[in-house]
Amino acid sequence: MKFVLPKLGFGLMRLPRLEDGTIDVEQTKVMVDHFLDAGLKYFDTAYVYEGSEEATKKALVERYPRESYYLTSKLNAGDWAAKDAESAKKELEISLERTGAGYFDFYLLHALSKNNIDNYDKYGIWDFVKEAKAKGLVKHYGFSFHDQPEVLDEILTNHPDVEFVQLQINYADWDNPAVNSRKCYEVCVKHGKQVVVMEPIKGGTLANPPKQIRDIFEEADPNASVASWAVRFAASLENVMVVLSGMSNIAQMDDNISYMKDFKPFNEDEKAVIEKAQEVLRSIEQIPCTGCHYCTGGCPMQIRIPDIFTAMNQKLIFDNMEGASRRYANVTKDGGLASSCIHCLQCEDACPQHIEITSWLEKAAEVFE
Numbered sequence: 539m540k541f542v543l544p545k546l547g548f549g550l551m552r553l554p555r556l557e558d559g560t561i562d563v564e565q566t567k568v569m570v571d572h573f574l575d576a577g578l579k580y581f582d583t584a585y586v587y588e589g590s591e592e593a594t595k596k597a598l599v600e601r602y603p604r605e606s607y608y609l610t611s612k613l614n615a616g617d618w619a620a621k622d623a624e625s626a627k628k629e630l631e632i633s634l635e636r637t638g639a640g641y642f643d644f645y646l647l648h649a650l651s652k653n654n655i656d657n658y659d660k661y662g663i664w665d666f667v668k669e670a671k672a673k674g675l676v677k678h679y680g681f682s683f684h685d686q687p688e689v690l691d692e693i694l695t696n697h698p699d700v701e702f703v704q705l706q707i708n709y710a711d712w713d714n715p716a717v718n719s720r721k722c723y724e725v726c727v728k729h730g731k732q733v734v735v736m737e738p739i740k741g742g743t744l745a746n747p748p749k750q751i752r753d754i755f756e757e758a759d760p761n762a763s764v765a766s767w768a769v770r771f772a773a774s775l776e777n778v779m780v781v782l783s784g785m786s787n788i789a790q791m792d793d794n795i796s797y798m799k800d801f802k803p804f805n806e807d808e809k810a811v812i813e814k815a816q817e818v819l820r821s822i823e824q825i826p827c828t829g830c831h832y833c834t835g836g837c838p839m840q841i842r843i844p845d846i847f848t849a850m851n852q853k854l855i856f857d858n859m860e861g862a863s864r865r866y867a868n869v870t871k872d873g874g875l876a877s878s879c880i881h882c883l884q885c886e887d888a889c890p891q892h893i894e895i896t897s898w899l900e901k902a903a904e905v906f907e
């Protein structure tokens with residue numbers, strides 16, 4: 539079955555927040571309205587996105603006919619999210635209750651990698667989602683994936699019924715060995731699976747790339763936003779069914795809508811521009827952190843790892859020591875210095891990008907402390 543959907547999806551992981559840290563539901567409603575008004579339909583939440591499913595209920599489900607949009611959620615059987623088979627399976631019931639959606643159009647096993655695949659097998663989650671589909675609670679199921687292409691190939695060989703795969707694809711990670719977007723995409727093509735793209739802007743990093751890259755894009759098209767190059771790169775891949783953008787405000791959404799409403803794939807000149815940007819990016823060292831926060835929940839020292847890495851990348855990519863130091867001081871003002879790491883390695887086990895977190899923290903301590 540080939541899914542033909544509007545190509546832009548609304549990732550509900552980074553919704554706008556109020557000062558008290560809760561999701562700004564009123565602002566989310568405005569964003570949902572803009573998105574649907576543009577003829578777009580795909581919304582992506584997850585059991586582990588704090589507050590997101592409840593906000594989705596208020597901003598979307600209670601305000602629009604159920605058949606007017608597609609809603610996706612995810613079941614996470616990783617150790618940090620589910621302690622046993624029962625609690626993992628219970629996530630579907632809880633997600634349905636939180637969203638009030640009645641069913642999910644697309645349902646994913648969340649963030650598969652060789653570190654957690656055993657849990658999905660031993661908890662019987664593959665059969666569980668098939669049963670959920672037979673009951674109509676889930677229309678289609680797939681999985682999101684954070685590992686190397688060989689692992690993906692093995693999973694798709696063992697589970698040929700999977701209907702789609704969600705992958706991290708962006709022009710910066712296309713040939714990045716830690717992510718291997720291109721090879722993973724090719725594995726999906728080989729198995730005849732369509733792809734949902736996550737992190738097309740690499741957690742926001744590619745909306746603010748190094749000056750050399752910004753210059754390349756602005757010279758090629760002064761009217762296109764820098765982020766548009768990243769989103770259109772992913773959407774131009776033939777086997778991609780939807781590209782998720784984790785929009786946090788109306789400005790980002792309106793920019794995305796402006797070029798994705800009537801999406802046109804890259805032409806040959808635009809492909810050459812991206813190749814030039816990739817070449818420049820390869821020459822700059824940086825930490826490939828997407829800000830997913832999977833590493834922080836279990837850190838015994840409450841180290842704000844992705845925030846420290848943002849500061850470190852500001853230094854590495856932009857050589858902005860003043861701004862980076864200010865950011866580091868702000869992130870660590872209540873404790874959690876990079877040097878307080880006790881090397882328990884919980885974070886490295888949880889990191890889908892396989893970043894050597896402890897060694898980068900040592901470097902951050904050297905630079906900032």
Ligand code: SF4
Nearest residue numbers: 837879880882883885
């Ligand atoms: S290795 Fe360090 S940063 Fe990672 S979880 Fe342990 S204490 Fe926290």
Ligand code: SF4
Nearest residue numbers: 827828830831833889
């Ligand atoms: S270090 Fe890894 S787990 Fe932590 S936020 Fe970055 S990418 Fe995610």
